[in-house]
Amino acid sequence: MRPKNVPEPEELSKIDHKPPLFESWMDKKPEFKPGFYCYGAKAKNIAAVGMPNPRDWSPTDEDWKLPENWKEIFLNGMKERLEKYRSFKLFMDICVRCGACADKCHYFIGSGDPKNMPVLRAELLRSVYRKYFTTGGKLFGKLAGARELTFDVLKEIWYYLYQCSECRRCSLFCPYGIDTAEITILGRELTNLLGLNTDWIQASVANCYRTGNHIGLQPHAYKDMIEFLCDECEEVTGIRPQPQFNKKGAEILFVTPSGDVFADPGTYTCMGYLLLFHYLQEEYGFDITWSTYASEGGNFGYFTSHEMAKRLHAKIYMEAKRLGVKWILGGECGHMWRLLNQYIDTFNGPPDYLEEPVSPITGTKFEHAKGHKIVHIVEFTADLIRHNKLKLDPSRNDHLVLTFHDSCNPARGMGFFEEPRYVIKSVCRNFYEMPSNTIREQTFCCGSGAGLNAGENMELRMRGGLPRANAVKYVHEKYGVNMMACICAIDRAALPVLMQYWVPEVDITGVHELVGNALVFKNEKKRTTDLRGNPFVGAEEEQGDAV
Amino acid sequence: MSLVEELKKKSSKILKKWQDSLIASYPEDTQHFLKKEKDKFANPVGYIFKNELERLYNGFVDEDQDKINSSLTEIIRVRAVQDFFPSAAINFILELKEIIKNETNWESFSIEEKEALDKKITSLLLLAFDIYEQCRQKLYDLRVHEVKKHVMGLLKMANLVYEIPDPTK
Numbered sequence A: 001m002r003p004k005n006v007p008e009p010e011e012l013s014k015i016d017h018k019p020p021l022f023e024s025w026m027d028k029k030p031e032f033k034p035g036f037y038c039y040g041a042k043a044k045n046i047a048a049v050g051m052p053n054p055r056d057w058s059p060t061d062e063d064w065k066l067p068e069n070w071k072e073i074f075l076n077g078m079k080e081r082l083e084k085y086r087s088f089k090l091f092m093d094i095c096v097r098c099g100a101c102a103d104k105c106h107y108f109i110g111s112g113d114p115k116n117m118p119v120l121r122a123e124l125l126r127s128v129y130r131k132y133f134t135t136g137g138k139l140f141g142k143l144a145g146a147r148e149l150t151f152d153v154l155k156e157i158w159y160y161l162y163q164c165s166e167c168r169r170c171s172l173f174c175p176y177g178i179d180t181a182e183i184t185i186l187g188r189e190l191t192n193l194l195g196l197n198t199d200w201i202q203a204s205v206a207n208c209y210r211t212g213n214h215i216g217l218q219p220h221a222y223k224d225m226i227e228f229l230c231d232e233c234e235e236v237t238g239i240r241p242q243p244q245f246n247k248k249g250a251e252i253l254f255v256t257p258s259g260d261v262f263a264d265p266g267t268y269t270c271m272g273y274l275l276l277f278h279y280l281q282e283e284y285g286f287d288i289t290w291s292t293y294a295s296e297g298g299n300f301g302y303f304t305s306h307e308m309a310k311r312l313h314a315k316i317y318m319e320a321k322r323l324g325v326k327w328i329l330g331g332e333c334g335h336m337w338r339l340l341n342q343y344i345d346t347f348n349g350p351p352d353y354l355e356e357p358v359s360p361i362t363g364t365k366f367e368h369a370k371g372h373k374i375v376h377i378v379e380f381t382a383d384l385i386r387h388n389k390l391k392l393d394p395s396r397n398d399h400l401v402l403t404f405h406d407s408c409n410p411a412r413g414m415g416f417f418e419e420p421r422y423v424i425k426s427v428c429r430n431f432y433e434m435p436s437n438t439i440r441e442q443t444f445c446c447g448s449g450a451g452l453n454a455g456e457n458m459e460l461r462m463r464g465g466l467p468r469a470n471a472v473k474y475v476h477e478k479y480g481v482n483m484m485a486c487i488c489a490i491d492r493a494a495l496p497v498l499m500q501y502w503v504p505e506v507d508i509t510g511v512h513e514l515v516g517n518a519l520v521f522k523n524e525k526k527r528t529t530d531l532r533g534n535p536f537v538g539a540e541e542e543q544g545d546a547v
Numbered sequence B: 001m002s003l004v005e006e007l008k009k010k011s012s013k014i015l016k017k018w019q020d021s022l023i024a025s026y027p028e029d030t031q032h033f034l035k036k037e038k039d040k041f042a043n044p045v046g047y048i049f050k051n052e053l054e055r056l057y058n059g060f061v062d063e064d065q066d067k068i069n070s071s072l073t074e075i076i077r078v079r080a081v082q083d084f085f086p087s088a089a090i091n092f093i094l095e096l097k098e099i100i101k102n103e104t105n106w107e108s109f110s111i112e113e114k115e116a117l118d119k120k121i122t123s124l125l126l127l128a129f130d131i132y133e134q135c136r137q138k139l140y141d142l143r144v145h146e147v148k149k150h151v152m153g154l155l156k157m158a159n160l161v162y163e164i165p166d167p168t169k
């Protein structure tokens, strides 16, 4: 049935779509469209970590059940942050609306909704800033681009803050270096003062806080799941890894996003880690332990507030301290790694109880990790390969034609470009880059970062991921690419779905799954399939010949 | 000149108008970007619309069903995840009729020719509706599939599922 009050088709296609930029956009009321927002955080998940205003609510409710003085809380929160973060104040003040960032956001590119232009996304908050914190705004109101903080304005701010994946692509193009991701991060902090998060994020936060990982796997179950993956390794390779758990005095603690442990295709990446560690253990006496308590590398707290991010990160470091390890090795994760690198020293103080990471196998000092004591596994493996410490047979990945997706956090956030490519090229023989304006620092986001990887906002994810998928489609058609590698767990969860919508011929893998395929063990059985059970090139014919 | 001949002769003009009308379904600030940015990786939506609408038009005039199917799918796959009501998402098909009426010597064509065109556009519209529906169905399937994948891992781990062994292997 046609919804009531819906105009005729000809009118419809042109409906509500003529707001000239920077003029009447302020007057438009926000409209929540299914598919573009996530469900509201549940009371129990807000209460579990002692965050404000726990109650069940939905973004489409008339009444968001806000505290009576919500406006005061929001504005005080803003004041506090303007004083605390000079960058925030600067970003609020210096935008000249040049528009250089406008068409650089994947959500704008995919949706055509002008409020997804980074400049307008920030303007939602900036207009409130002007009204309450600048003389011009106080005096001239709308003329000075200022507007009052009303409930409708709050709703609109919320709607668009949770349509930003904090990917930072826009900042690359801003002549002033304004980082809209930072504005989103602080804007979300303000919404969290009112208990306005999404449940996908808040439930993950509550679970991480309680059990150490975002789905609430308890320690014994976490261990069981890894044992199960060891069985799978044995089936394919004849080798059963012998992982160590919670081992006091181990040299290194390994922490990975829990998605690697329970969700495909991350599980194959996890099998890659297990095989690599086993190989190193056998060959070089490598001493690494998993923890069933620090069982989540991802930090969902970062999508709520700095404070919550700090609390969750502390768990990983406390576990490292408790076990007495020398340093931490991080699995293939994006935001975990950037956060630990860039924030831990100031969040929680330098972890002086750990040592500067040194590879026990090659002797390489990871000097850049001197402060935070954590190394990304792709750096670690690249170093092993560089020193010829692994026996590899790249032909075992000949059935794959690869490309590589630079995940926003390691790539744009950290300049981590070469190591993953070096590892991939060492273990695979067919590799093609996507076009240059879609990779490295200019990489396009998967469309599901910063806690937007829920199911109910699928349309948002698909259109946000369109620029990424479009570049994949190009290399698929041109070079026959059938697999895209990435080094981020959110990507491993989000990209398969994105591919199924836009380029179903391409699948997703972690880099260590490829390493696991190529790694040659002394006592392995005759291997005919990759870790997923897909036959190696030539293996099928050989089998056929034997019959 | 027959209607079909004129559709071929005036194809670039008609196509240009059709592309403009498709882009006019977006807010003004977006229209500028969709038209101006020529890099196909910086502006995938504009690029897809420009190229696929051309293929669609040629397929339509030449009655090449494969071309029609694939180009229409490319366009609608994009529209299905944007801010449109279903009717608005596929309305550009109906606009083709208006454009043809305005850009050709409409009155000079026979009733049979006009009816044939009408029919062709109606079937294009119906096809567009089916494709739109398939895209939406795909989105729902992806949602379900994603949840299942997560749950399966957990069930396996807890030894709560028994997988039927395959006796043929």
Ligand code: SF4
Residues within 6 Å of the ligand: A104, A105, A106, A107, A117, A118, A121, A163, A164, A165, A166, A167, A168, A169, A170, A171, A180, A181, A184
């Ligand atoms: S940070 Fe990324 S998602 Fe957010 S506005 Fe900038 S480009 Fe868009």
Ligand code: SF4
Residues within 6 Å of the ligand: A094, A095, A096, A097, A098, A099, A100, A101, A102, A118, A119, A173, A174, A175, A176, A177, A178
């Ligand atoms: S590029 Fe920078 S200065 Fe220009 S509109 Fe965007 S945020 Fe403002």
